[in-house]
Amino acid sequence: MATAVSFQKISRYFGPVRAVDDVTLDIAEGEFFAMLGPSGSGKTTCLRLIAGFEQPTSGHMEIFGVTSEGVPPYQRNVNTVFQDYALFPHMTVLDNVAYGLMVKGIDKPTRHRKALEALTLVALGSFGSRRPSQLSGGQRQRVALARALVNEPKVLLLDEPLGALDLKLREQMQVELKALQRNLGITFVFVTHDQGEALSMADRVAIFNDGRIVQVGSPEDIYERPNTKFVADFVGSSNVLSPAFSKAAGGPEKWASLRPEKIGILPARAKPSPGQQGASAKIIAAHYQGSVTRFNTRTANGEVINVTVPSSLGKFAEGDEIMLHWPKEALHIMAGEA
Amino acid sequence: MSFSRSVSNTLFRHPNWFLVILLAPPLLWLGVAYLGSLSVFLFHAFFSIDEFSGFIKYELTLATFAELFRLSNFDVIIRSLVMATAVTLASVVIAFPFAYFAARYARGKWKALFYILVMLPLWSSYLVKVYAWKLILAKEGIISWLAGELHLTWALDALLAIPVIGGPSLSISFLGTFLVFVYVWLPFMILPTQAALERVPVSFIDASSDLGGTPAQTFRHVIFPLALPGIIAGSIFTFSLTLGDYIIPQIIGNSSYFLGQAVYSLQGTAGNIPLAAAFTVVPIVIMGFYLAIAKRMGAFDAL
Numbered sequence: 001m002a003t004a005v006s007f008q009k010i011s012r013y014f015g016p017v018r019a020v021d022d023v024t025l026d027i028a029e030g031e032f033f034a035m036l037g038p039s040g041s042g043k044t045t046c047l048r049l050i051a052g053f054e055q056p057t058s059g060h061m062e063i064f065g066v067t068s069e070g071v072p073p074y075q076r077n078v079n080t081v082f083q084d085y086a087l088f089p090h091m092t093v094l095d096n097v098a099y100g101l102m103v104k105g106i107d108k109p110t111r112h113r114k115a116l117e118a119l120t121l122v123a124l125g126s127f128g129s130r131r132p133s134q135l136s137g138g139q140r141q142r143v144a145l146a147r148a149l150v151n152e153p154k155v156l157l158l159d160e161p162l163g164a165l166d167l168k169l170r171e172q173m174q175v176e177l178k179a180l181q182r183n184l185g186i187t188f189v190f191v192t193h194d195q196g197e198a199l200s201m202a203d204r205v206a207i208f209n210d211g212r213i214v215q216v217g218s219p220e221d222i223y224e225r226p227n228t229k230f231v232a233d234f235v236g237s238s239n240v241l242s243p244a245f246s247k248a249a250g251g252p253e254k255w256a257s258l259r260p261e262k263i264g265i266l267p268a269r270a271k272p273s274p275g276q277q278g279a280s281a282k283i284i285a286a287h288y289q290g291s292v293t294r295f296n297t298r299t300a301n302g303e304v305i306n307v308t309v310p311s312s313l314g315k316f317a318e319g320d321e322i323m324l325h326w327p328k329e330a331l332h333i334m335a336g337e338a
Numbered sequence: 339m340s341f342s343r344s345v346s347n348t349l350f351r352h353p354n355w356f357l358v359i360l361l362a363p364p365l366l367w368l369g370v371a372y373l374g375s376l377s378v379f380l381f382h383a384f385f386s387i388d389e390f391s392g393f394i395k396y397e398l399t400l401a402t403f404a405e406l407f408r409l410s411n412f413d414v415i416i417r418s419l420v421m422a423t424a425v426t427l428a429s430v431v432i433a434f435p436f437a438y439f440a441a442r443y444a445r446g447k448w449k450a451l452f453y454i455l456v457m458l459p460l461w462s463s464y465l466v467k468v469y470a471w472k473l474i475l476a477k478e479g480i481i482s483w484l485a486g487e488l489h490l491t492w493a494l495d496a497l498l499a500i501p502v503i504g505g506p507s508l509s510i511s512f513l514g515t516f517l518v519f520v521y522v523w524l525p526f527m528i529l530p531t532q533a534a535l536e537r538v539p540v541s542f543i544d545a546s547s548d549l550g551g552t553p554a555q556t557f558r559h560v561i562f563p564l565a566l567p568g569i570i571a572g573s574i575f576t577f578s579l580t581l582g583d584y585i586i587p588q589i590i591g592n593s594s595y596f597l598g599q600a601v602y603s604l605q606g607t608a609g610n611i612p613l614a615a616a617f618t619v620v621p622i623v624i625m626g627f628y629l630a631i632a633k634r635m636g637a638f639d640a641l
Contacts, residue, residue, distance in 0.1 A: 053544050073547040086545035090563045090636075100549035103559070151549065 002029040002064065004155055004187040005050055010059035012045050019045040021211035022059070027155075029064075032181050032188045034198035037208030038234065043191045046208075047157050050189060051080050064154055074103075079148035080157040084164070085140045087132035093119070093143050094128035100151040118146035121180075138169045145177075149184070158190045162197060174201055195235045199223060207231050223259075227335045232257035239263075239305050246333060248301075249277050255334045260308040262330035265295070265322050272325035281305060283320045297324065380622075383615035392609060402612045406620065411600070411613075415620055418597040421512070422580040425519040429527040429576045430569055432520065437528050437568075438561075441535035452532075456525045464522065468589050471518045475508035475590065482507070505592050515591035519580050526575035534568025535561070563636075570637045577628065581621040597621060 005027040012020040020042045027033045035043035048054040049061065052073035061068045063078060079100070087096050094115050095102075101111035119125050122142035132140055141161060148156055158177075162170045178201050181188045192198050198205050199219040206216045207230075215222060215231050226232035229240045239260060243253040272278035281297040284304075288311060295307045295316065305324060316322060349356045385394050386401045405411060440452040459467060474480050485494040498504040498511060505511030538561060546556040584598030595603075597617060604614035632638070 051544070051548055053548075073544070074550050074552055078548075080545070080548045082541050082545060084539065084541055086539065086541035088542060088545075088560060088564075099546070099551070099559070103546075103549065103551040103555045147549065 003027070003062070004029045004031065004064060005189065006062040007046070007049075008060040008062075010046075010049065010056045010061055012042075012049060012054055013057045018211045020049065020056075023211075023213055025206060025213060025216070027187060027189060029187055030185050032178070032201060032203045033190065034202035034205045035189065035191045035208060036193070036195060036198040036205050036235070038193060041208035042211040043193075043206075043208045044159060045211075047080075047159055047189060047191045050155065051078055051157055052076050077151075077153055078155045078157060079151050079153035080159065081141075081144045081148050081161045083159045083161070085132075085144040087140055087143055087147070089132055091131075092128060093124070093130050093132060093135070096132065096143060097128075097147045097150055099147065114150055115146070118150035119143070121149065122146045137164050137166075138173065141165065141173065145180075149186075153186065155187045155189060158188060160192055161190075162192075162194075170197075177201060199235070207234065209234075225332055226257050229255050229257075229334065232332075232334065237306070241303060241305070241331075244301070245299075245303050246331070249279075249331055251331065251333050257332045257334055258305070258326060258330060260294070260306045261292075263305065263307045263309075263324050263326045265307060265309055265313075265316055266325055268321040268323055270323045272323070275328055276325045277328055277331065278323050278325040279303075279305070281322055281324050283316055283318050283322060286316070286318050297322065299324075379611075380615050380619060382611050383619055385612045387610050387612055394612060402616045403619075405613060406616055411617075414595045414597060414600050414617075417594060418581050418621075419624065421516065421519065421596065422577045424516055425523065425580045426527075426573045426576045428516070428520045429524055430531075430573065433524060433527040433531050433572065434565075434569075437532035437535055437565075440528075440532050441538075442540075456528050459521075460525055465585070467522065468518060468586055471514075471521065472509050472590055475514045475517065477507035477509070479507075479509070509590050510592050512591060512594075515587050518586050518590050519583070522586065523576040523579050526579065527569075527572035530568040530571040530575075531565060532568070534565045534571075538564045566637045570632050574625070574629070578621060578625055581624065 003026050005025075007023050007025040010020060010023045010025075011018065023042070023046065025046075035046060037043045045054060049056055050063065050068075052068065052071060052075075056069060063076065068076065087093075088099065091099070094112060097115035097118050098111040101114060106114075116125060116128060119128055122145055124139060124142050124146065127135065127139065127143075132143065135143065141164075144161070161177075162173050165173060174197060177188075190198070190202065199222070202219060204216060205219055205222050206213045207222060208214070209230050215227050217225075222231065222235055226235060226238065232238040232240050236259065239258045241256045241258055243255060246256040247253045249256075266272070266278075268280060279299050281299045283295050283297050285296040287294040287296075291311060292308045293311045295309070297305050297307060299305065307324065349359075382394070383402055384398045384400070385396055386399050387393070388395050406415065436452075436456075440449065444452050476482075482491070482494060485491050494508075497513065498507065500513075503512045503516075505513070508514040508517070542560055542564070543556055546560045547553070551559065581596075582598045584596065584602045587594075587596045587599055597620060601614045601617045604610045604617065
C-alpha cells in the first residue's frame with residue numbers, strides 16, 4: 001500500500017522551543033492514524049505541518065510521494081476539520097460546505113448539489129439554509145466534516161474534533177467517524193489527547209511527548225506493550241513499577257508496566273494460584289466508580305499499585321491488608337529507559 | 339445593617355428599580371436635552387423666513403426644503419457628499435492594512451505602540467493640528483520644500499494644475515482639504531476596523547486556505563466580509579464627521595462652502611434658522627440611506 005504521508009527527520013522550532021523534534025513517520029494510505037499525547041507534545045504541530053499551515057524547520061516531508069516543503073495549504077489535496085470547526089459565520093451551512101468548490105471555480109448549481117450530497121452524508125441534508133450559529137456543537141462538527149469531505153481529499157486531518165462535545169455525543173461520533181472512514185477509504189489523521197478515543201478508533205497510534213514520537217503501534221501494542229514509562233502512564237494510567245520490583249518478580253532489572261485491571265485482590269496471606277504472581281499490600285484509598293472500584297494500594301517496599309476490580313467483588317475497604325495477584329505475563333518489561 | 343447594604347438588598351429584591359436608576363440619567367440626557375432640542379431645531383425646517391422682515395414665518399411649508407435644490411445650495415450638498423465619500427474611501431484604503439497588521443501580527447509592546455500611534459493625534463487639539471497642516475501644505479511649507487529638494491516640483495505643480503481639486507497651493511485647494519480630513523478622521527476608521535479584524539479567528543484564515551482559497555480569495559470571501567461591520571462603523575464616523583465639519587474647510591481649502599459651514603453661517607450671521615435646519619436634515623437623510631444600503635448588502639450579517 002502506498003505511503004500517504006511521510007515525515008523524514010522533520011523538526012519545527014518556534015524560537016528556542018522544539019515543538020516537533022526530529023520526527024520520522026510513515027502513514028499508510030487508507031489508514032486511520034491517531035496522534036496521541038498531552039498538550040504541547042507536538043501532535044497538533046505535526047498535523048499543521050501536513051496541512052501546510054506550518055513549514056518544517058528541517059527535514060523532508062512527502063504527501064503521496066510529492067515533496068510538500070514550500071507548498072502552500074491551498075495547493076495540497078488535504079483537508080482539515082478544525083478543533084473549533086472554523087465555520088464561516090457569515091455564510092449559510094450550504095455555502096460553508098460549498099466553499100472549497102467555490103474557490104476552485106465550480107459553478108453554483110454543481111457545487112450546491114455536491115455540498116448537499118456531503119451534508120446528506122453527515123445526516124444534515126435539511127440544514128443547508130441555516131447559519132452555523134443556529135446549530136448545536138455536534139451539528140457544527142458534522143458540517144465541518146462535510147465541508148472537508150466535499151473536496152474529496154486524499155488525507156483528512158482532524159484536530160481534536162470531538163473535544164468540544166459531551167460524552168454521549170462523543171461516543172456516537174467515534175462510531176460514525178470510524179464507519180465513515182471505512183466506507184470512504186480516505187486516510188484519516190486524527191489528533192487527540194484522549195487515549196480512549198485513539199485506542200477505540202485508530203488502526204495505529206503514535207504517542208507524542210516533548211516533540212518526539214515515543215512509540216508507534218496498533219492500539220493493542222500501545223496498551224499491552226508500552227515501551228516506556230511515559231507511554232505506560234499516559235495510555236490507560238498503567239502502574240509503572242521499579243526495576244527492583246521487576247527483579248523481585250523474577251524478571252530483568254528494568255522498569256515494568258502492570259495494568260490496574262489485570263490485578264486481582266485476595267485476602268492477606270492468601271496464596272496466588274499457579275501461573276500467578278503476588279505481592280502483599282495495604283489499601284490506602286478506595287474509589288467507587290460505579291461498575292468498577294479503584295483501589296490505591298502500597299506494598300511493603302513502598303511501591304504504589306493501583307488496582308481496578310469489578311465493584312461486585314469489592315468487599316475490601318481502606319486500611320485492609322491484602323494480597324495482590326496477577327497473571328505472570330501481565331507484568332510487561334519495558335525496553336525504553338525514560 | 340449599613341445604609342449601603344440595605345440599599346443593595348432593596349435593589350436586589352427589585353431589579354427593575356436598579357435598571358431605572360441605571361438608565362434614567364442617560365435617557366433624560368439623550369431624550370430631552372439631545373433629541374428634544376434637535377427635533378425642535380429640525381422642525382424649523384418646515385417654517386420659512388420672510389424675505390423682507392427677516393423674521394421666521396410660523397406656517398408649515400416645504401418651501402425651505404425646495405430652496406435646498408437651488409443651484410448655489412445644491413452645489414454645497416454635492417460638494418460635501420463627494421468630499422465625504424472620497425475621505426471615507428481613502429480612510430478605508432489607508433486604515434485597513436494598518437488595522438490588519440495590528441490585529442494579526444502585533445503583540446505585546448508592538449500592540450501598545452499601535453494604540454499610541456493611532457490615539458496620539460486625538461490627544462492634541464484639533465485646531466492646532468489643522469493649523470499645523472496649513473503650514474505643512476502652504477506654498478512655502480514642508481511639502482513644497484521637499485518637492486523642491488527632490489526635484490519633484492513639476493509633479494506638485496501638475497497635481498495643483500488639475501481643475502476643481504487643484505489650486506494655487508495645497509493649502510488653498512480641495513486636495514488639501516481632503517488630505518486634512520483624512521488625517522483627522524483616520525483613527526475613527528482604524529479602531530473599529532481593527533476591532534472587527536481582531537474577532538476573526540486565525541482558524542478561519544487557515545480553513546479558507548485549507549479548502550483551496552488563495553490569499554486573495556481568502557481576503558475577498560472571508561476576511562473582508564467579516565471586517566465589513568467594522569469598516570461600516572468606521573465609515574459612519576468618517577462620512578458623517580466630514581459632512582458636518584465646518585472648521586477644516588474654513589481654514590484649508592478654496593473657501594467654497596461645505597454643509598457644516600452653510601449651517602454655521604445660516605444660523606449665525608444670516609439668521610436663517612429654517613434653511614439651516616433644512617441643511618441639517620440633509621446629512622441625516624444621507625446617513626439613513628447609507629445605513630439602509632449597507633444593511634441590504636449584508637454588511638451587518640456577521641454581527
